[in-house]
Amino acid sequence: MASGTLQASPWMATDRTHVEAVLLATSLFLLLATASAIALVQPVGPDRPTELALVDDQGTAAGYPTELAVGEEGRTVVQITNNVDESRRYTVVTTLDGRTVSSGTVTVDAGSQRRFPVSITPEGPPGRQRFLVRLWTGDETTGQPDLSVRIWVNVTESSD
Structure with a gap:
């Protein structure tokens, strides 16, 4: 009978790391896209007419x-x-x-x-x-x- 320790599969750590990397990349992309959109719609020149x-x-x-x-x-x-x-x-x-x-x-x-x-x-x-x-x-x-x-x-x- 096996001892009471559980060994994690190396695939679980890789899957989790992969998911975190995808989430991070997606978040960065959305942040850059939002910042670019804001920069494009901001009026150039003084704030007031x-x-x-x-x-x-x-x-x-x-x-x-x-x-x-x-x-x-x-x-x-x-x-x-x-x-x-x-x-x-x-x-x-x-x-x-x-x-x-x-x-x-x-x-x-x-x-x-x-x-x-x-x-x-x-x-x-x-x-x-x-x-x-x-x-x-x-x-x-x-x-x-x-x-x-x-x-x-x-x-x-x-x-x-």
């Missing part, structure tokens, strides 16, 4: 006022970038603490950007005030804006 930013005179996202006294004038530059293949007209409204600072329309050519300065003069009271730039495509300003940018301005008492 329109971009809105507050910048300095050189186009860098910096230099906007964060500390102003009541009655002191601060300045920033609004930059609109149109990434589509046609000119677009935009309406821009800027507010400081809910008070309209400026509003108007601007047309940006296809694939171009426009910059324009905006002055900010807090009327009071001292405290943290929100400067908000809202942008709508077209002439309407109803409903939610297409894009918006905000900064917080710390307003202090005037030294006068």
